[in-house]
Amino acid sequence: MKLGRLNHVGVATPSIEKSIETYRTLLGADVIGTPFDLPAQGVKVCFIDAPNTQIELIEPYDESSPIAGFLRKDPAGGQHHVCFEVPDIDQAVAEMTANGATILGAPRIGAHGTPIVFVHPRDFGGMLVELMETPKEDH
């Protein structure tokens, strides 16, 4: 497996609108598009642009969302995951599983339209890692 770019840092928030305002006011950040729902992932999403990566603001879509569980422990939200690109998600899952990692579920389509999968935080010293297949146009 070959580790790719840091695609985004996921940040859990109880209010995407308030977080956008914070990133705009304090950092002069640009928002990419407008917030959108991804019910299959249990989240509402919006991306903040940075020169070398993106911040993925994620708000619970409903109470069964993994972000709802995260906010129950930390109501103000905070850094939730980091997302690295990989060239081939199935190969990454096979190799990481063979090397003892715990992959959380099967690959599904993420916010960038390519397959994603999550690796349990215990495999990375308490950091939840998302792997995302690099979009074909970026290869």
Ligand SMILES: CC[C@@H](C(=O)O)C(=O)SCCNC(=O)CCNC(=O)[C@H](O)C(C)(C)COP(=O)(O)OP(=O)(O)OC[C@H]1O[C@@H](n2cnc3c(N)ncnc32)[C@H](O)[C@@H]1OP(=O)(O)O
């Ligand atoms: C926008 C779509 C998509 C994209 O395209 O980018 C996304 O990013 S969606 C993002 C939201 N989706 C997910 O997070 C899916 C993967 N997450 C999970 O499967 C679960 O949240 C989890 C990581 C397995 C935890 O769920 P669960 O076991 O039910 O929660 P607990 O509260 O019991 O936690 C167990 C254990 O793990 C620690 N934990 C939980 N969340 C995180 C986290 N984000 N970062 C680091 N550690 C985390 C938690 O503290 C517990 O630790 P211990 O107490 O030490 O056991």
Ligand SMILES: [Co+2]
């Ligand atoms: Co993500």
